[in-house]
Amino acid sequence: MARSYDTISFLSDLGVVDETVGVVTAIVRDLAPHVTVVHLTHQVPPFDVRAGSLALARAIAYVPSGVVLAAVDAGPESGRPLVAIEVAGGEGVLVGPDNGLLAPAVAMAGGAGRAVLLGGGDVQLASPGGVFPVRDVLAPIAAQLCNGVDLAELGVLVDADTLLPGVVPLPRDAQGGGVSAEVLWIDRVGNCQLNVGADELAPWGSSVGVSLQLVAGETVRTANRVDHAGGLGPGSVGLLVDHYGMLALVLERRSAAEELQVGVGDQIVLRPLADDDRGRSAVVTSIAMGPRR
Amino acid sequence: MARSYDTISFLSDLGVVDETVGVVTAIVRDLAPHVTVVHLTHQVPPFDVRAGSLALARAIAYVPSGVVLAAVDAGPESGRPLVAIEVAGGEGVLVGPDNGLLAPAVAMAGGAGRAVLLGGGDVQLASPGGVFPVRDVLAPIAAQLCNGVDLAELGVLVDADTLLPGVVPLPRDAQGGGVSAEVLWIDRVGNCQLNVGADELAPWGSSVGVSLQLVAGETVRTANRVDHAGGLGPGSVGLLVDHYGMLALVLERRSAAEELQVGVGDQIVLRPLADDDRGRSAVVTSIAMGPRR
Amino acid sequence: MARSYDTISFLSDLGVVDETVGVVTAIVRDLAPHVTVVHLTHQVPPFDVRAGSLALARAIAYVPSGVVLAAVDAGPESGRPLVAIEVAGGEGVLVGPDNGLLAPAVAMAGGAGRAVLLGGGDVQLASPGGVFPVRDVLAPIAAQLCNGVDLAELGVLVDADTLLPGVVPLPRDAQGGGVSAEVLWIDRVGNCQLNVGADELAPWGSSVGVSLQLVAGETVRTANRVDHAGGLGPGSVGLLVDHYGMLALVLERRSAAEELQVGVGDQIVLRPLADDDRGRSAVVTSIAMGPRR
Numbered sequence: 001m002a003r004s005y006d007t008i009s010f011l012s013d014l015g016v017v018d019e020t021v022g023v024v025t026a027i028v029r030d031l032a033p034h035v036t037v038v039h040l041t042h043q044v045p046p047f048d049v050r051a052g053s054l055a056l057a058r059a060i061a062y063v064p065s066g067v068v069l070a071a072v073d074a075g076p077e078s079g080r081p082l083v084a085i086e087v088a089g090g091e092g093v094l095v096g097p098d099n100g101l102l103a104p105a106v107a108m109a110g111g112a113g114r115a116v117l118l119g120g121g122d123v124q125l126a127s128p129g130g131v132f133p134v135r136d137v138l139a140p141i142a143a144q145l146c147n148g149v150d151l152a153e154l155g156v157l158v159d160a161d162t163l164l165p166g167v168v169p170l171p172r173d174a175q176g177g178g179v180s181a182e183v184l185w186i187d188r189v190g191n192c193q194l195n196v197g198a199d200e201l202a203p204w205g206s207s208v209g210v211s212l213q214l215v216a217g218e219t220v221r222t223a224n225r226v227d228h229a230g231g232l233g234p235g236s237v238g239l240l241v242d243h244y245g246m247l248a249l250v251l252e253r254r255s256a257a258e259e260l261q262v263g264v265g266d267q268i269v270l271r272p273l274a275d276d277d278r279g280r281s282a283v284v285t286s287i288a289m290g291p292r293r
Numbered sequence: 294m295a296r297s298y299d300t301i302s303f304l305s306d307l308g309v310v311d312e313t314v315g316v317v318t319a320i321v322r323d324l325a326p327h328v329t330v331v332h333l334t335h336q337v338p339p340f341d342v343r344a345g346s347l348a349l350a351r352a353i354a355y356v357p358s359g360v361v362l363a364a365v366d367a368g369p370e371s372g373r374p375l376v377a378i379e380v381a382g383g384e385g386v387l388v389g390p391d392n393g394l395l396a397p398a399v400a401m402a403g404g405a406g407r408a409v410l411l412g413g414g415d416v417q418l419a420s421p422g423g424v425f426p427v428r429d430v431l432a433p434i435a436a437q438l439c440n441g442v443d444l445a446e447l448g449v450l451v452d453a454d455t456l457l458p459g460v461v462p463l464p465r466d467a468q469g470g471g472v473s474a475e476v477l478w479i480d481r482v483g484n485c486q487l488n489v490g491a492d493e494l495a496p497w498g499s500s501v502g503v504s505l506q507l508v509a510g511e512t513v514r515t516a517n518r519v520d521h522a523g524g525l526g527p528g529s530v531g532l533l534v535d536h537y538g539m540l541a542l543v544l545e546r547r548s549a550a551e552e553l554q555v556g557v558g559d560q561i562v563l564r565p566l567a568d569d570d571r572g573r574s575a576v577v578t579s580i581a582m583g584p585r586r
Numbered sequence: 587m588a589r590s591y592d593t594i595s596f597l598s599d600l601g602v603v604d605e606t607v608g609v610v611t612a613i614v615r616d617l618a619p620h621v622t623v624v625h626l627t628h629q630v631p632p633f634d635v636r637a638g639s640l641a642l643a644r645a646i647a648y649v650p651s652g653v654v655l656a657a658v659d660a661g662p663e664s665g666r667p668l669v670a671i672e673v674a675g676g677e678g679v680l681v682g683p684d685n686g687l688l689a690p691a692v693a694m695a696g697g698a699g700r701a702v703l704l705g706g707g708d709v710q711l712a713s714p715g716g717v718f719p720v721r722d723v724l725a726p727i728a729a730q731l732c733n734g735v736d737l738a739e740l741g742v743l744v745d746a747d748t749l750l751p752g753v754v755p756l757p758r759d760a761q762g763g764g765v766s767a768e769v770l771w772i773d774r775v776g777n778c779q780l781n782v783g784a785d786e787l788a789p790w791g792s793s794v795g796v797s798l799q800l801v802a803g804e805t806v807r808t809a810n811r812v813d814h815a816g817g818l819g820p821g822s823v824g825l826l827v828d829h830y831g832m833l834a835l836v837l838e839r840r841s842a843a844e845e846l847q848v849g850v851g852d853q854i855v856l857r858p859l860a861d862d863d864r865g866r867s868a869v870v871t872s873i874a875m876g877p878r879r
Contacts (some may be wrong), residue, residue, distance in 0.1 A: 007615055011605065015481040019304065019348045022333030023355045028329055029300055030357040038615055046482050047546055055605045061714075061720075062609045064616035077523030078544065116663030128538035129491065130355075130521065135355070135536065188601040189632050198715060228716065230663030243721065245714035252663065253633055306823065308774040312597065312641045315626030316648045319679055322624055323650035329622075339775045340839055370816030370838065421647075421831035423814065428648075428829065 003090055007066035008142050011056055013042040047073040049101050053166050054184055057104035069142045070096035073261040082137055082153055085225035086113035093145050095138050103166030103289055104150045112160030112289040116151055123154060148192035160289045171196045178271020183264050190255020192262060193248045198241040215269040216260045272273055295443035296383055300359035301435050304333040304349055317432045324436035340366040343392050346459050347477055350397035351537055362435045363389035364427040367407055377444055379406035386438050388431050396459030396582055405453030405582040410442055416447060453582045465491045471564020476557050483548020485555060486541045491534040508562040509553045588736035589676055593652035594728050597626040597642055610725045617729035621689030633659040635687050639752050643690035644830055655728045656682035657720040658867055668723055670737055670843055672699035679731050681724050689752030698875040700739055709740060746875045757782045764857020769850050778848060779834045784827040801855040802846045850855020
């Protein structure tokens with residue numbers, strides 16, 4: 001017998017200006033009235049699968065047992081099928097497009113269990129026009145999973161290893177020494193999260209108090225390794241371990257992204273003030289969804 | 294005995310920047326704790342009754358049994374009374390201003406049953422200043438309906454045919470042949486929904502693969518009838534049947550509204566590439582709220 | 587035995603673009619599944635404690651029994667501790683930073699009962715990086731209060747009189763007569779709420795129909811005391827008692843803030859058209875959180 005669930009955590013690129021998110025929520029309310037919908041965010045930039053996958057990856061450790069409904073670039077024009085993927089021994093099921101959106105979250109949840117390709121089943125809602133996947137397929141599927149319908153009844157079982165992996169950039173050696181990082185995310189106040197974990201600067205010394213050279217495009221600045229942005233003073237750039245364990249560039253109550261004129265995806269070089277050229281391997285890794293071994 | 298309800302679907306022009314929507318939700322939570330509020334959207338442009346009525350009409354088929362609380366231009370400066378209208382044999386009640394906002398949704402729900410003019414009753418909350426209809430009247434009314442208070446106890450029964458109808462533009466014959474359509478709605482990614490149903494282009498042939506001439510202001514383009522925007526290629530304009538069964542102008546992952554420089558309410562002419570002048574009747578229809586006959 | 591609660595009313599400066607508010611909501615859902623979260627607003631400008639405290643003060647009379655979770659400038663860089671404050675004999679508990687954010691709402695709820703300084707306890711969630719107070723401390727604290735954990739178990743009891751008071755500006759005598767007011771809040775449609783209660787213009791006559799001189803920076807206009815903005819006509823400035831009992835400058839379906847080029851915190855002088863120089867005392871008051879005497 002399948003489990004039932006009482007929470008759907010919902011993330012999308014649908015925006016909150018029109019009624020689409022409301023309609024999806026209404027469908028869930030109609031089909032599975034016992035369910036509470038937790039809106040993670042709906043302002044992932046349209047079609048931006050990478051931004052959506054990173055937001056979901058940041059959130060996944062906090063998401064309660066239940067269904068995750070994730071829809072970023074989920075339209076038919078993407079040419080990608082829809083999937084449902086079990087994680088954590090069935091404690092959770094992620095439903096969304098098979099376009100890499102779910103992969104980092106699935107990996108962080110311990111890897112994929114059973115997976116099915118969705119679409120074409122009885123669960124789909126009839127559309128008055130073209131099919132709207134999040135409304136006509138993903139929402140009713142999420143609701144029926146909550147009602148105790150087993151994953152296997154909702155589509156064709158597939159090997160999770162055949163699903164599209166996510167891609168996250170890894171930091172690389174910088175020319176002339178140091179590390180070449182990428183801006184993963186800019187938060188509401190302009191802090192710039194880098195793709196560099198707290199430990200990865202260790203070779204050059206990254207304890208609080210150390211200063212590093214920071215190169216962002218034409219800009220060369222000094223970044224001070226701090227605990228938090230308090231007390232940095234006007235214009236002074238801080239480097240801290242953020243709430244997710246990643247290094248981030250910050251200013252005190254101002255936007256580091258504006259001050260440094262950087263955006264998501266831009267490259268940043270961090271190096272010791274006294275140059276040093278220890279070798280590091282330059283790699284990009286793909287995140288597959290197979291179970292952990 | 295009156296029915297009780299456990300869902301309020303809420304649509305407004307209140308925005309989400311300040312706490313007003315939160316306060317209305319709090320009032321419902323306080324007066325009817327068993328109710329779940331589904332937020333359809335709160336970003337209808339201020340005072341834009343037509344945009345609100347179209348959003349509600351798009352949503353209504355997906356709204357669960359219960360109360361619909363709709364507030365667009367609901368202030369006393371509009372000079373319009375507040376109403377509650379039963380639909381679907383009491384399965385639903387719509388509450389909001391009598392300014393045409395509710396009419397299309399009421400019609401789509403099968404027409405009005407009983408209707409009452411609200412205001413002045415015991416249910417109204419005391420205001421520390423001027424009356425704020427959505428907070429002081431509509432919210433407590435919606436909550437009390439959910440608690441099982443009968444419509445007739447909340448105001449003065451009126452004939453639904455005396456309420457303000459909604460007005461939706463119908464497509465007209467274009468000078469020089471073809472159809473003159475209006476942009477009803479521009480969605481998040483810039484797709485332009487027209488006031489033309491999927492079948493209404495049939496006289497000129499509208500099956501997938503057909504090309505039509507598109508005139509938007511000074512711009513003359515070719516629009517290709519497609520299933521979805523995928524594969525259109527840069528700059529190519531597509532015409533498809535959207536998720537609501539209406540024709541829409543689209544580009545592949547870009548904004549058709551920006552490309553064509555059109556806004557809501559603008560006129561668009563669609564005609565066969567080889568001109569043709571079959572006659573069509575030019576009409577605007579009003580949507581009254583009487584029961585279907 | 588401590589009370590338990592089933593509602594958390596949540597106000598913050600976290601914005602709704604990223605997933606932070608969703609994560610906090612998910613944590614509450616996980617730790618206290620019986621709780622409904624009412625989102626008051628999350629678009630308080632970042633770090634703007636005054637704007638947040640005013641929004642919370644406007645909302646508090648409508649907030650149901652339960653926990654209020656308020657996070658504006660709640661980061662460690664503010665250097666302020668986190669607190670939980672009981673009000674209304676335990677009917678409510680406000681949790682947030684001790685930076686003045688809670689003070690006006692606590693005062694309006696009848697003053698503080700017991701208060702504790704939070705942080706460092708078992709309730710805190712482990713962070714993968716730096717501590718994120720709203721996620722790692724305030725959310726689990728709010729959830730545990732709902733679960734019936736007593737305030738005293740969550741921190742160190744302190745005297746509420748030692749907590750930071752809120753500061754609200756009081757209107758002052760204007761040079762040359764009349765009252766010098768401050769814009770407290772600009773709502774979605776551009777109405778400008780002033781720090782002047784409905785009665786405070788009485789010395790110069792403020793009943794509907796009276797006209798006053800209005801000075802905003804270089805601009806000198808006439809403001810007409812009205813009931814609502816309806817019928818003002820283009821460009822005519824109205825002065826009314828708003829939904830919260832405060833005087834506000836309004837235009838008919840246009841933004842008074844744009845017309846008068848004023849922002850939050852700007853000074854406005856209102857004086858009789860025939861000058862008059864009755865004396866008024868100029869004061870700023872602080873709002874302490876002790877119980878009402």
